[in-house]
Amino acid sequence: VARQARQQRNDGSDSAARTDAFSPINGSRASELVLEQIRDAFFTGMKPGDWLGTETELARRFGVSRLTMRDAVRTLEAYGMVDVKVGAGGGLRIAQADSKHFVEALAVQIHLLGVGPSELTEALEVIEPRATRLAAERRTDEQLERLRKCLELHTDPAENPVGFHDAAAQFHAIIAEASGNQPLYVALRAVRINEVHLLDPDALSTVNEPVFRIHERIFRAIERKSAAEAERLMASHISRLSKSLASDGRITKRRPSA
């Protein structure tokens, strides 16, 4: 049966053939096994908008109770995998992609895992220089213009420290977008959301001072499409941030004691 199901999936048949492969489930892990089958069908080629069925139909197909099916559906919704419409003509469809939901869900999980400042910075040191290299190679003129405007908003940290930090964060967000690589973009945004919430705005002026200068150099490299130079500058920028995080406890908020 498993081989048959796999063959059906590999021959590029439509989503109806994929859901036809769903088979009855026995035992106590029923909800998990329903999830496994739907996930399997999803990752082997279902598309946004594909119809899965009503909750009742699916419960019948899998041979599980309505309650078990509802439990599985709730998990699929939490994954952002399905859209559930209630009432007449309602049922389950594969959801449309939503990169904002994707970023938030990943950011939430990073927080729940208790990832601290040094681990976040470690991740940035790996991901962000590479994203900056890609941004220098791929950025559009429109993205370059947005970077330029953003840069103009954070020339002076003393004038508006909080606004300065927002603009500086936005500068990094535009670079992540300009990388043109969606997994890199999502990972960077989710890590940055967590990082921002760990920083103490009152202590930020200590790191703000050199930020504009380095951002300007990164911008020039992206403007010239000097990929290696942009990558090197971002690497040294993040590594400096990482060192100030390590040496100056004031930059991060004290974590609430559990």
Ligand SMILES: [Zn+2]
């Ligand atoms: Zn920066």
